[in-house]
Amino acid sequence: MIEHFSIKEVATYDESGIQVAGLKKINFIYGANGSGKTTVTKYFYNPEDTVFHKCNLGWLGGTPVKALVYNKDFRNRNFGKGNIDGVFTLGQATKEQIEEIEQKTKNREEIKEKGRKEKKSLETLNFKLQELENDFKEEVWVEIYKKYEPEFKEAFKGFMQKELFKQKLLDEYETNISGHLTHEKLKEKADTIFGKAPTLLSIIQNISFERVVEIEEDNIWKKKVVGKADVDIANLIQKLNLNDWVNEGRGYLQEEETCPFCQEKTITVEFKKKLESYFDETFLKDIELIKSCSEEYSLLTANLLNILQQIESAEKLNENTKLNIETFTAYIKTLLSQLVTNKGLSHNKVKEPSRSIEFIPVKEQLGNIKELISAANSDIEKHNTIVANYTTEKSDLIKLIWKYLIEESRLRIQNFLKHKAGHLKGIDALTKRIDNLRIDYKKLDQEVKNLTKNSTSIQPSIDEINRSLSFYGFQNFSIVPCKTEKNQYQIQRGDGTLAESTLSEGEVTFITFLYFLQLAKGGSTEDDISDERILVIDDPISSLDSNILFVVSALLKEIIKGIKKSEGNIKQLILLTHNVYFHKEASFIDGRTKECSETAFWILRKNYNVSSIESYGMKNPIQNSYELLWMELRNKDENSGLTIQNTMRRIIENYFKILGKYGDDDLIQKFTDYQEQEICRSMISWINDGSHSIPDDLFIERQSTTIDKYFDVFKKIFVHTNHLEHYSMMMGAPSLN
Template sequence: MIESYELKSVASYDAVGIKVTGLKPINFFYGANGCGKTTSSNYLAQPFNEKFTQCSVRWVADQALKTLVYNKEFREANFVGSNDIAGVFSLGQASAEEIALIQSKKEELDNFNQQQKQQKTTLDGKESELEKQTANFQNVCWAVYKQYQDDFNQVLKGSIGSKKAFMNKVITESNADRSLVELKEHASLLNKAETLLGERPSTFPRIPLVTSTNISGYEQNDIWEKVIVGKSNVDIAALITHLNSNDWVSMGQQFIEDETCPFCQKETIDNDFKAQLGAFFDETFVENSQRVSLFEQSYKKEVDRLLNHFEQIQQTEKSNPDSKLDIDGYDNFLSILQSKFKSNHLIMCSKVEKVSMQIDIDDTHIEIEELIALIATANITINSHNQLATNYDSEISTFTAEVWRFLVVQVKTEIAEYKKKSKGTSKAIAGISKLVKKRQLGIVALDAEIKELSKNMTSVQPAVDEINRMLKAYGFTNFSIVPSTVLPNHYSIERENGDLALATLSEGEVTFITFLYFIQLANGALTQESVTEDRVLVIDDPISSLDSNVLYIVSAIIKKLTREIKEGSSIKQLLLFTHNVYFHKEASYQGGRSNGCNKTHFWILRKANNITSIQPYNDKNPISSSYELLWREIKDRKPGSSITIQNTMRRILENYFKILGDFSDEDIVEKFESVEEQQICRSLLYWINDGSHCLPDDLFIQEVGDSTEQFVGVFKNVFNYSGHLAHYQMMMGEEVTIQTSNVITIENATEVA
């Protein structure tokens, strides 16, 4: 059965279109000519036609049934261009037992289909539940991706095409054994990403290390604190010591060449004085002095070597855009070291000039060690980078695994919750799907069995007999249907004299016989194995070009169809489209009621500004007769509506009792037993006649609502005492009760005043 269909971007249906939902087994569509009815029937007949690409149809439980469509195209396809019409197979010649067997199989098949429908509904619910769970988890995963996409987007490529693809990758990674993959912090991954992501990295040269140095040995030597002076047991020692001129004399001694004193330039230097100076500045003094001078020179050489090394590194790294060295820290320690080296050397030079001085040398090992440590740290980073660059492919693979493990950990709790919920839902889906597939095999087998039974019990002759019977019954006696003499299992239309009649039939005759043929096709099939196949009927304006008297014949056939559909038959659904309000009224009038039931749905198609719209009315028939509208006015009366109610009551009593029943006012009054009741009835007749021809004089003096309800009760008793209470109850929509006496037994009936 069709659950819903949608029409848009075709004919008078715009891009928004209409959606027809809530279809029932019986569906009546009313609309004026040109409002889109034929477009609907054409679509349902040919849903895959390219002009209907924007349209769609949805079947109950996704089980599409064969759709038979009666419209202008059907008439042209079957009754234009050839004298031979395809025969309709039916079960007309099968025995009662054979038909009963087929019917039993059909009921079994219907039961299977009903169970299948219920199971598929349950399956759809579970699948919808799983989709919701998955969608929620997808959003959680996608939020994590959005949080870290700028950091790791390059390694995530291939898994970020959609939320679903990313979620599936997260689940795959969560299921994989990643025990050998190190779980790293975000900052560590970012550092690694700087090297790996982007262009393939090249290796960096290491910063040269400082070779061994004895700077500390020079700086910490005790020679710098040693007082170097001459021997104290020499005669001139006391004078030199007293004058504190040890260094002055020692320096002057170097300039003594002959007897001339280098200080006063007089010939006062004799051999004895020279001997005393030589004894005062002995070998120990000379050795110590030379040692000071040697240390100063060695220190200067080592300092120059170190500074040259460190300064070369500084210059190189400052011009290196990929430098891994902490330049700021390096500059700071190198500046301190340069200052200390300079200060130490100046002091050492002073010691060389005045060896008797005691000097303090600043220790520079801390600055040297800091500079070496900065270089070592940079080299560690360079080594790590070079390792990544050398083993780029494997490192990228490792890094990718590390990133995924990091991301999976971010949604660890949500993954566990989703797996638990989805596992249960998926298990239910698998179980139900297995039952659905198993039952579907049973449905296919049973359907094949029914088709085989039908094939052995079908014939085209019963359809011929039925069409001819209906033609004669409805006064079409100048032609009939006969088996074709040209094609097997085909029909021809002949006159009484044997001439082929199809080409000479009037438009109305062609329309009527086409409709009869369609009805036979609806109850049979063009092939033997399809006779019992379930189907949906779509009928579009079957009374076009027919006389008014045939309208009632066609409506009677439609009413018979609707009864069979409600009771259960191979026809599971009917969609009837018409522009004729009288036909709509006749065809939809069922079982003494013009409104529908829970198996009926009414619709009206309208077109405004060349755009079609649709309005549903559920089971309330929007097409009503004037007589029904009168009753509806009484049924839906409101306080203060006595003026129109009087006229309405009068018209109902005149139509029902006077015109149709040939009752006079006195005949109506005499149905009341007591004189008091007859007087009340007369007052009703006076009241409705007076109120329907003029305005009451006391309109602005007193309220008439109370009297209205009183007279409605009398109005009801007119039907009650005349034996027509059932008609009143039917028209008022009340439950019809059996009337055994002149007493109203319906619950909540209005009491007569």
């Protein structure tokens, strides 16, 4: 069964086209001539035609069903070419065979219906699975990707789309065996590897300060360097603490005997000897040591400071520095202060060797500085190792990042996979059941075809068509089997001559429709008799006499009844017409029921050469009102005899059934005349769904005298039931007492 269809970009349908949804078992589409009805039927006949490449058909359960299409093309394909292809029906089957075929067909339909339900369940489960996938995809996109993208964007390259990211996360969950690093460590490594392409960094020159420490710790700085104590002038020099003063004054002694201090001739050779004896070789060595240590200390510390200051300047300009520059600078400032003090002390010691001094130790400060440099160099070596192995390091880091993301979302992923596994298990079970049902269906289908193959014939279709032709007054021609071709028909007159080329337009149309109905009930081959099908009918009364309008509608109503009851292999009807009255007749249910859940209505329109459609759901947009029926009777001279009969029948149904006072037999038995009873029966025979087939019960005559007789019987119904007042009121006649 078709659930929905769309027609676009073909004929009078523009790029928006029409979308028709909510099709039921019975569907009526009303549209004026040229509104686009034939295009719709052509699409149903051959949806694979390239002109319909923008159109779409939606089948119930996704299962296509054979569509039999009645339109002008159907007539052209089947008539006007000579012989007519035969229609196979169960003509030779026994009662038991027919019952067996019907039972197996019923079983086949039950399997198909069960398959539809299972497919529906499968669709629901697939939808839930897709919903689960989408929810998980959105969740990880927001909670993981958006959260970590600023930091780890490089690791997400190639997966910066929701579906790809979700799948990558699941893949990594299954395969990633990397270690686990903290977020801080990952960010630190990412800053190095994912930043600007890394380059080699130069090792920072480290410092050596052992000699500086040795000089600072030399005992000479604490030693009071004085002259020899056993010289007689020693007591006076030391008593007056003039050691450094005298030692410095020695340099001012001249060859003369004049004292550089008092300018008297007091410097004797003997005094000079005493001075030289006092400032002996030991004293001179100590003095020399002090001077050399002071000079060396100044030189070493100056060089050291120069190195450190160069390092400081270079690293401040290095944006990739690994040195803790702030701490390094603070250490240098402290060191500089210490060295300035120590240099002052050493200079004083040189000037006053007899003084004892103590340096501020710079060992600790230089040690701190050296540790900073060593730490920086260690990081530089690591960095340079990374640079040397950049591709490997980058790949490893990306794996570590995904491992971190997995661990952060482990419960979320496990919960998703658990529910997904449940859905997949259900889907697998449903798929297997559907496959088994498909096997069972094919088996039963083959059994039905085998049973029908040997029980079919084209003769029943010939007999049925000829009976209908005769019954409805077409008695000057009939359908006969072709004598030269097997399983084909010919249209023949009573004298044996072929009649196809001499038939009127209305005769060809009617016989074409009768042939179509037989084809709908049977099959063009022995194998497809039992196949399910839908009927698409486009204006079956376009060229017919108005007398036949109700015949065609009656035939269609019998088919509609079967479709609604799910009897037979016709599963759906789509009827398109431009004839308002035919539409009303074909869609009429009964006087009590205005809507049916199995029926849907549309109106197809064309404005400015563009077709559009409007849905009316179960509500028939072309309604027959009770007043309209009486109006048609009042204008009886403009209607055919058949129209009058049907109108009377529907008035009887509306009026008497609504009142609920009379049953069908009650009305018929009001007449004693047999002919009047038959006319009355003819008018109301369509009221009950359980009546016989329309051709059997329909009482048709076209003589004007019969029309008058209808009116007479119709009026007597109201007379016999004491409702003449109502008749007179509706017919606009004065009251009759």
